Amino acid sequence: MIKSSFQYGLATVVLSAAMLLACVPASAGFITGVTTTSSMGTEPTYYDLADLTNEEGLSSSSTSATHSTNYDDMWLSVHTQDSGSLTFDLGGSYSLANIAIWNYNHGTGKLGRGVESFSIESSTDGVTFGSVLGSTGLAKAGGTAAEPSQIFSLGGVTASYVRMNILDYHYNEGDGYVGLSEVQFSAVPVPEPSSIAMFGIGALGLFGYSRRRRQTSAAA
Numbered sequence: 555m556i557k558s559s560f561q562y563g564l565a566t567v568v569l570s571a572a573m574l575l576a577c578v579p580a581s582a583g584f585i586t587g588v589t590t591t592s593s594m595g596t597e598p599t600y601y602d603l604a605d606l607t608n609e610e611g612l613s614s615s616s617t618s619a620t621h622s623t624n625y626d627d628m629w630l631s632v633h634t635q636d637s638g639s640l641t642f643d644l645g646g647s648y649s650l651a652n653i654a655i656w657n658y659n660h661g662t663g664k665l666g667r668g669v670e671s672f673s674i675e676s677s678t679d680g681v682t683f684g685s686v687l688g689s690t691g692l693a694k695a696g697g698t699a700a701e702p703s704q705i706f707s708l709g710g711v712t713a714s715y716v717r718m719n720i721l722d723y724h725y726n727e728g729d730g731y732v733g734l735s736e737v738q739f740s741a742v743p744v745p746e747p748s749s750i751a752m753f754g755i756g757a758l759g760l761f762g763y764s765r766r767r768r769q770t771s772a773a774a
Contacts, residue, residue: 583615583616583740584609584615584616584738584739584740585644585645585648585738585739585740585741587645588607588642588643588644588645588738588739589604589607589642589643589645590603590604590606590607590640590641590642590643590737591603591640591641591643592629592631592638592639592640592641593638593639593640593641594631594632594635594636594637594638594639594640594720594732595631595632595635596629596630596631596632597630597631597632597633597731598632600625600626600630601625601626601628601629601630601733602626602629603629605626605627605628605629605736606628606629606640606734606736606737607642607736607737607738609736609738610627611624611627611628611656611735611736612656612736617652617654617703617705617738617740618702618703619703620699620700620701620702621656621659621699621701621703621735621736622659622699622701623659623660623661623697623698623699623701624660625660625661625664627735627736628658628659628660628733628734628735628736629733629734629735630658630667630731630732630733631731631732631733632731633730633731634730635732636723636730636731636732637720637721637722637723637732638719638720639717639718639719639720640717640718640720640734640737641680641715641716641717641718642715642716642717642718642737642739643680643714643715644713644714644715644716644739645714646714647678647712647713647714648712648713648714648739648741648742649710649711649712649741649742650676650708650709650710650711650712650713650716650739650740650741650742651707651708651710651740651741651742651743652705652706652707652708652739652740653674653705653706653708653716653718653737653738653739653740654703654704654705654736654737654738654739654740655669655692655703655704655705655706655734655736655737656695656701656702656703656704656734656735656736656737657669657692657693657694657695657701657704657734657735658695658732658733658734658735659695659696659697659698659701659735660697660733661697662697663726664726664729665694665695665696665697665724665726666694666723666724666725666726666727666729667723667724667726667729667731667732667733668692668694668695668723668724668732668733668734669692669720669722669723669724669732669733669734670691670692670694670721670722670723670724671689671690671691671692671721671722672687672689672690672692672718672719672720672721673685673687673688673689673690673718673719673721674686674687674690674706674708674716674717674718674719675716675717675719676708676711676712676713676715676716676717677713677714677715677716677717678712678713678714678715679714679715680714680715683715683717686708686709686711686713686716687706687708689721690706692704694724695735701735703736703738708739710742716739718737720732
């Protein structure tokens, strides 16, 4: 009987702690402070590499955001550099949930500059990179201010650096430029401190319950 009561109490406390943990929202959102280097250079007249990750041109800080058609909120390679890589320094170590990409979206006559296929590699030290995504297609942008992101899972890989290898682009006759509007990374959500505290309270309750049952059993 004592064992049965203890098992029931154990199940109740564990379930309560799990419910509390589940009811508290987890932290999410874009990884901030990401910096980028490009092996393809940056067209110097109107473009800035920082615009690739600074959220300028986005309607909000979320993967459901849309991107404007303003060219000065985008990134463009130097002329004739139509393949190469972008390396993102995340500024810390993260378990990565996904990458959200807004393709080059400036003007209906320039949409061929957008990336058509790419691959993704990750690294913890910025030196040794391993494959995360093989050759992956990216749809051409629509040229309107309501351009959505294209989201790709990174499977929770732990990384401090991400390399995007640009393999091909939506060719625009006589142009020779390649660009993207925005790239953002989301980390796997982790429990808020209040969630951890609630789980700790549940664990303490379980310990106290177990101790009282042992004392009752010894007295009997």
